[in-house]
Amino acid sequence: MINTHCGFVAIVGAPSVGKSTLLNKLIGEKVAITAAKPQTTRRRILGVLTEPKGQLIFWDTPGLHLSERLLNQELVNLAKSALTEADVVLWVVDAIRRGVDHHLARDMVRTVNKPLIVAINKVDKVDKEAKAGLEYLAKSLKLDPTVSVFLTSAKTGLGLYNLKNELYNLLPSHDLLYPPDTLTDQPIRSLAAELVREEIFRMTSQEIPYSTAVNVEEFKEPSKEQPYFYISAIVHVEKPNQKKMLIGQNGQTLKSIGQAARKNLERLLDGRVFLNLFVRVTKNWTKSLKDIKEFGYGE
Ligand SMILES: Nc1nc2c(ncn2[C@@H]2O[C@H](COP(=O)(O)OP(=O)(O)OP(=O)(O)O)[C@@H](O)[C@H]2O)c(=O)[nH]1
Ligand SMILES: [Mg+2]
Structure with missing residues (x-):
């Protein structure tokens, strides 16, 4: 008899509601960038949580x-x-x-008609009186009364234990689908590119974050001759003036992005990192399906 529950959970919702932060908190590791x-988020990020009860295989989504x-x-x-491929939907x-x-x-959640859980997230920011208003929010979403609604904080972890239990209840009895030590399926190069993009999202403004793509061109493991990871990445922008803005006065903006990304890369790789960033204009890449796919974004 199989006594574990295992399956795919799509984390969906409007932008910036905390889907990626929630994924990272649920699995206890940073596999998705947040800002x-x-x-x-521009990719379908897989995050796996293995516990005695089974395996929750999350897809973080844009x-x-x-x-x-x-x-x-x-x-x-x-x-x-x-949404269409998952066993269960977690709407944030x-x-x-x-x-x-x-x-x-x-x-969309209604159309796919799958087992559904709702997380009303960021409750750490809600004061006591306003908590009553959350019931109204839950009602205003016009959900079927059988749907479980959880108040969560992806920041503090509040409500996540009960949320996980409900997810296991909704998933089929199944053997584990991934080896128990799996956290994500993202290649290390993609993770590195994402960490650079995260700092761009955090440190630049206006159209810059939305016009940049990051591609890691070289990734060398440490060796005797070179006792650190060598990572070289190209940051694509759409127009020459965006290149100027991204580099900043005396190269200061790009330098700050590189420094912050390097710190996170060193944490991820548990070793010293030399990070080389180049900015390139790839005209109107956000309008070209070919370029979007090449950078690994979208479907
Ligand atoms: N206070 C608080 N902030 C949160 C919580 N969850 C997420 N945030 C913040 O909300 C912002 C958006 O978080 P993300 O996890 O990037 O949101 P997302 O839904 O993945 O956004 P997209 O990928 O752009 O759709 C970040 O600044 C997070 O730090 C939470 O539970 N509490
Ligand atoms: Mg996200």
Whole structure:
């Protein structure tokens, strides 16, 4: 008899509600980058949690939103395909930002008609009186009353124990699908590129984060001759003026991005890192399906 529960859980919701932060907290490792700006996630990120009860295999997805831009549409398509392929849907809603448009997410979640759990996230930011308002929020999402709603904080971990238990309950009895020590399926080069992109999202503004793509061209493990990881990455922008903005005065912006990314890379790789960043103009890459795919974004 199989006594473990195992299956795929799609983490979906509007942009910036905390999906990636939640994934990292659930599995206890940083496998997905996070930032205060929307549309941070551009790939379907796999994160695996193995416990005596079984295995929760999460797919973190880009935020569901409407946009005219090809890149954004591809991101939403990616989230849709994760929704259709998952066994269970974890819909994340923001407890604090009342203006967030949850309609698209709600419509999609309803259309796929899968076992569903709702996490009203960021409750650490909600004071006691406002907590009562969350019930109203849950109601306003017009959910079937049988759907479990959890108040969570991806920051503190509040509510995640009960949320996980409910996920196991909804998943089929199944043997583990991944070796127990698996955390993600992302190649180390992709993780490295994402850590650079994370700092771009955090340190630049206006259109820059949305016009950049990061591609790791070289990744060399330490050796006797070179006792550190050597990573060289190209940061693609769409226009020459964006290149100027990204590099900054006297190269200061790019330098800060590189320094911060290097620290996180050293943590990830547990060793010294030399990071070389180059900025290249790849005209209108966000409008080219070929370029979007080449950078590994979208579906
Ligand atoms: N206080 C608080 N902040 C949170 C929580 N969860 C996420 N955040 C913050 O919310 C912002 C967005 O978090 P992300 O995890 O990047 O959000 P996301 O839903 O993955 O966003 P996209 O990938 O852009 O759709 C970040 O600044 C996080 O630090 C939480 O539970 N509490
Ligand atoms: Mg994300």
